[in-house]
Amino acid sequence: MLKDxxxxxxxxxxxxxLFALLLGLAYPLALTGIAQVVFPRxxxxxxxxxxxxxxxxxxxxxxxxxxxxxxxRPSAAGxxxxxxxxxxxxxxxxxxxxxxxxxxxxAAFRKSPGSPVPVDLVTTSASGLDxxxxxxxxxxxxxxxxxxxxxxxxRVKTLVIDNTERPLLGFLGEPRVNVLALNLALDSMAGGGAxxxx
Amino acid sequence: MTTGMxxxxxxxxxxxxxxxxxxxxxxxVWLFALYEGRRTxxxxxxxxxxxxxxxxxxxxxxxxxxxxxxxxxMLVFNLVLLLFTYAVLRLQDVLPLNPRGLAxxxxxxxxxxxxxFTTNTNWQWYAGEATVSNLSQMLGLTIHNFLSAATGIxxxxxxxxxxxxxxxxxxxxxxxxxxxxxxxxLLPICVVYALFLIASGVPQTLSSLVDTTSLEGLRQSIAxxxxxxxxxxxxxxxxxxxxxxxxxxxxFENPTALTNLxxxxxxxxxxxxxxxxxGKAVGNTRQGWAILxxxxxxxxxxxxxxxxxxxxxxxxxxHLGAIGGNMEGKEVRFGIAASALFxxxxxxxxxxxxxxxxxxxxxxxxMVPLINMQLGEVVVGxxxxxxxxxxLFALLAVFVAGxxxxxxxxxxxxxxxxREVKLAVLAIAVLPLSILGLTALSAVLPDGLAGxxxxxxxxxxxxxxxxxxxxxxxxxxxxxxSAGTPFYNGLLSVAMWxxxxxxxxxxxxxxxxxxxxxxxxxxxxxxxTTGPLWIGLxxxxxxxxxxxxxxxSLALGPIADHLAMISGQLF
Numbered sequence: 001m002l003k004d005x006x007x008x009x010x011x012x013x014x015x016x017x018l019f020a021l022l023l024g025l026a027y028p029l030a031l032t033g034i035a036q037v038v039f040p041r042x043x044x045x046x047x048x049x050x051x052x053x054x055x056x057x058x059x060x061x062x063x064x065x066x067x068x069x070x071x072x073r074p075s076a077a078g079x080x081x082x083x084x085x086x087x088x089x090x091x092x093x094x095x096x097x098x099x100x101x102x103x104x105x106x107a108a109f110r111k112s113p114g115s116p117v118p119v120d121l122v123t124t125s126a127s128g129l130d131x132x133x134x135x136x137x138x139x140x141x142x143x144x145x146x147x148x149x150x151x152x153x154x155r156v157k158t159l160v161i162d163n164t165e166r167p168l169l170g171f172l173g174e175p176r177v178n179v180l181a182l183n184l185a186l187d188s189m190a191g192g193g194a195x196x197x198x
Numbered sequence: 199m200t201t202g203m204x205x206x207x208x209x210x211x212x213x214x215x216x217x218x219x220x221x222x223x224x225x226x227v228w229l230f231a232l233y234e235g236r237r238t239x240x241x242x243x244x245x246x247x248x249x250x251x252x253x254x255x256x257x258x259x260x261x262x263x264x265x266x267x268x269x270x271x272m273l274v275f276n277l278v279l280l281l282f283t284y285a286v287l288r289l290q291d292v293l294p295l296n297p298r299g300l301a302x303x304x305x306x307x308x309x310x311x312x313x314x315f316t317t318n319t320n321w322q323w324y325a326g327e328a329t330v331s332n333l334s335q336m337l338g339l340t341i342h343n344f345l346s347a348a349t350g351i352x353x354x355x356x357x358x359x360x361x362x363x364x365x366x367x368x369x370x371x372x373x374x375x376x377x378x379x380x381x382x383x384l385l386p387i388c389v390v391y392a393l394f395l396i397a398s399g400v401p402q403t404l405s406s407l408v409d410t411t412s413l414e415g416l417r418q419s420i421a422x423x424x425x426x427x428x429x430x431x432x433x434x435x436x437x438x439x440x441x442x443x444x445x446x447x448x449x450f451e452n453p454t455a456l457t458n459l460x461x462x463x464x465x466x467x468x469x470x471x472x473x474x475x476x477g478k479a480v481g482n483t484r485q486g487w488a489i490l491x492x493x494x495x496x497x498x499x500x501x502x503x504x505x506x507x508x509x510x511x512x513x514x515x516x517h518l519g520a521i522g523g524n525m526e527g528k529e530v531r532f533g534i535a536a537s538a539l540f541x542x543x544x545x546x547x548x549x550x551x552x553x554x555x556x557x558x559x560x561x562x563x564x565m566v567p568l569i570n571m572q573l574g575e576v577v578v579g580x581x582x583x584x585x586x587x588x589x590l591f592a593l594l595a596v597f598v599a600g601x602x603x604x605x606x607x608x609x610x611x612x613x614x615x616x617r618e619v620k621l622a623v624l625a626i627a628v629l630p631l632s633i634l635g636l637t638a639l640s641a642v643l644p645d646g647l648a649g650x651x652x653x654x655x656x657x658x659x660x661x662x663x664x665x666x667x668x669x670x671x672x673x674x675x676x677x678x679x680s681a682g683t684p685f686y687n688g689l690l691s692v693a694m695w696x697x698x699x700x701x702x703x704x705x706x707x708x709x710x711x712x713x714x715x716x717x718x719x720x721x722x723x724x725x726x727t728t729g730p731l732w733i734g735l736x737x738x739x740x741x742x743x744x745x746x747x748x749x750x751s752l753a754l755g756p757i758a759d760h761l762a763m764i765s766g767q768l769f
Contacts (some may be wrong), residue, residue: 001571001720003269003420004266004271005270005274005414006269006553007267007271007272008274009256009705010256010273011254011255011256011275011373012271012273012274012278012586013255013276014260015251015255015257015258015275015276015373016223016275016278016279016282018251018254018255019344019345019380020282020337020341022247022337022385023341023344023345023380023385024337024338024340024341024763025336025337027340027385027388027389027427028336028424028427029336029339029425029751030388031392031393031396031402031424031426032402032403032404032424032427034393034405035396035426036403038393039393039396039397039402040295042396042399042400043396043401043402043403044401044403044405044408044422045401045403045408045420045422045450046399046453047410048406049593050413053411054408054409054410054411055410055411056397056410056412056418056420056718057408057420058412058419059399059449059450059474060420060449060450061449062410062412062416062418063412063414063416063418064400064412064413064414064481065414065416066414067631068360069414074616077444081418082418083419083420083437084327084328084407084419084420084445085325085327085328085362085443086327086421086442086444086447086448087325087443087444087561087677088444088447088466088527088554088557088558089527089555089558089654090527090528090555090557090558090651090652090676090677090678091526091527091651092557092558092652092656092659092678092759093512093514093524093526093558093559093561093656093759093769094320094514094561094652094654094655094656094674094759094767094768094769095562095652095653095656095769096653096760096764096768096769097471097507098514098515098526098558098622099514099515099518099768102515102520103240103518106518106519106520110519114519116519116520117519117520117521117523118520118521118522119389119511119515119521119522119525120522120525120530122389122515122520123520123525124445124526124527124542124564125447125525125527125528125529125530125637126446126447126527126528126529126537126552126553126554126558126658127442127447127448127553128599129390129444129448129449130449130529130531131531131532132529132531133530135377136532162636163411166681167206167455168455168456169361170206170209170560171206171207171208171209171210171213172222172456172458172536173454173456173458173531173532173536174282174453174461174530174531174532174533176530176531177379180413182521183413183761184413187413189326194304195552197740
């Protein structure tokens with residue numbers, strides 16, 4: 001037993017050190033070097049610039065509050081879309097806090113008493129940073145956005161459909177709309193009132 | 199967002215299962231080469247590294263070890279690794295690559311994290327982006343993601359040798375097994391895998407955040423870091439410890455439906471390969487296929503139940519006018535099918551990565567991940583841990599079959615006697631002792647009761663899930679539980695340590711015991727361990743042992759929660 005212990009000491013200590021160098025430093029640093037050369041855009045967060053300013057990441061959802069933009073899902077990350085504090089709500093299915101929150105949000109979105117609301121529009125995502133909406137949840141907001149911009153509703157709906165990504169091979173992923181990409185497309189629409197701040 | 203299961207959803211589940219079955223042999227062939235210590239094409243490049251490591255650390259890879267020495271060396275290595283990570287976390291404020299100047303981790307938190315990553319649990323009481331520096335992620339945590347996985351596979355190899363060898367005193371060399379698996383299997387796959395993830399949008403940078411200003415002029419700081427290198431081994435090694443708090447639900451960890459498929463496959467790949475490798479090692483690959491068939495059957499049942507429940511949605515929300523399946527705590531890009539599937543994969547294996555918040559699943563949808571962990575994660579299972587856990591159940595199954603026909607049970611030409619069965623039961627009994635015992639303690643002590651976020655039966659489930667996850671070395675959570683307290687950090691450290699090493703040591707004892715036995719030739723009276731009867735018996739033993747032990751705890755938690763949910767009772 002004692003002999004077994006003493007023979008373990010050197011391999012355990014030296015291998016810890018060697019593997020720390022290989023797996024803890026060489027592996028991640030080499031990948032960082034390769035990534036920065038070969039995939040610099042993705043490796044640095046898939047950032048989107050407009051007019052020389054970084055306006056967000058293509059992959060990270062952000063807060064929209066104005067009527068003229070499509071809004072993402074409710075977010076439990078910090079005070080909402082805090083990308084330094086990703087989180088879901090963690091409310092269980094029988095949580096009163098969940099029911100209260102959904103009641104408030106449904107009331108805000110609902111167009112007439114008793115009308116249904118797409119579920120993703122009133123539920124928080126797992127990360128709190130979901131960049132997407134279902135096409136239904138985006139189309140649901142088309143009237144509001146069109147009105148705020150003085151646009152034809154049909155044009156806005158067409159824009160949503162044009163910005164809908166389909167599942168890969170028909171079954172990998174869900175139909176979805178990237179909210180930031182959709183709002184950028186809105187701003188660049190002819191007659192879309194990009195400059196007309198409320 | 200539709201309510202109810204779709205053809206598309208089932209296509210995904212069945213396509214995924216078929217891919218896992220297809221991967222078993224190619225991965226198994228590679229594993230078998232490492233099991234035997236044969237040269238692989240990668241030796242040309244990495245052979246000098248392997249030999250250099252042996253020379254510097256004074257290891258003779260040909261020196262065979264008995265099970266006691268194998269176990270002791272494994273324990274010493276893991277202990278040193280644990281202390282190393284504890285030191286890195288405690289000193290991260292003075293170490294480099296800490297661009298945001300994060301403070302050192304506290305003693306109980308650092309101990310919990312070091313135990314967690316050493317035991318392949320990767321339970322995280324903290325939010326990664328707010329607590330752990332880039333250096334700690336790489337040096338303190340990534341290293342365990344590799345070596346805890348390699349340790350699991352090494353133990354599985356030792357057990358395989360126990361079945362394969364005859365009248366032998368030894369079960370292999372721990373250092374050689376561990377080093378070969380890391381260098382020739384985990385590292386090369388991870389390099390390719392991480393590059394795929396980066397190309398798909400997973401960041402890999404040493405900066406830790408970027409500031410942005412939205413179209414409306416709102417500010418958003420976005421956390422970044424060396425994510426992809428950690429992400430690859432987090433999945434492949436069934437570790438599951440996320441770079442970010444939201445884990446694989448975070449768009450930077452798992453940006454697309456394709457990365458999601460790759461992540462699920464990489465959780466199961468090595469576990470499935472080990473079943474084939476086992477069959478090959480004992481001289482009959484049908485033995486391996488029989489085990490994989492039993493595993494995938496249990497897996498499909500679980501995936502079906504969770505998908506059904508999640509797609510049906512929460513009647514409480516339907517009543518309020520929110521129409522569709524249960525999307526609370528799920529991402530739109532994955533939807534319900536891929537979230538339900540991921541949750542069953544990650545708990546069937548001892549991975550614990552999540553792409554949706556299990557706490558917000560429907561009551562029965564969230565019960566399946568819980569049961570998976572309570573059964574010891576033997577459905578494909580963690581790398582190494584899955585197959586050795588499953589083989590313990592196989593020993594029980596042949597023992598039960600032997601009792602029924604009144605013969606000394608045999609498995610793969612080895613007589614299974616009292617000592618092996620005692621050791622198997624000892625290892626299996628660790629699960630209920632730790633899970634139920636610690637849950638009971640936490641459900642009565644004030645420090646324990648302060649933990650849950652949700653009230654009512656769901657709050658109890660949060661506690662039960664935590665100890666099932668810790669003991670099963672899973673690491674996923676009903677994350678509403680505030681587990682970052684000295685009470686939970688301490689108890690969960692105990693659960694994780696016990697759940698790992700109090701199983702591994704009996705497994706290695708079984709290996710040593712079996713290796714020493716003579717080969718008993720198969721006769722007409724031997725119970726065949728390849729056909730449907732055997733597969734059925736295996737499934738029954740797993741479900742009965744697990745069912746009898748854990749059903750009362752499920753009745754108090756998820757089943758009560760379900761009854762409340764369908765009757766509209768809120769807490």
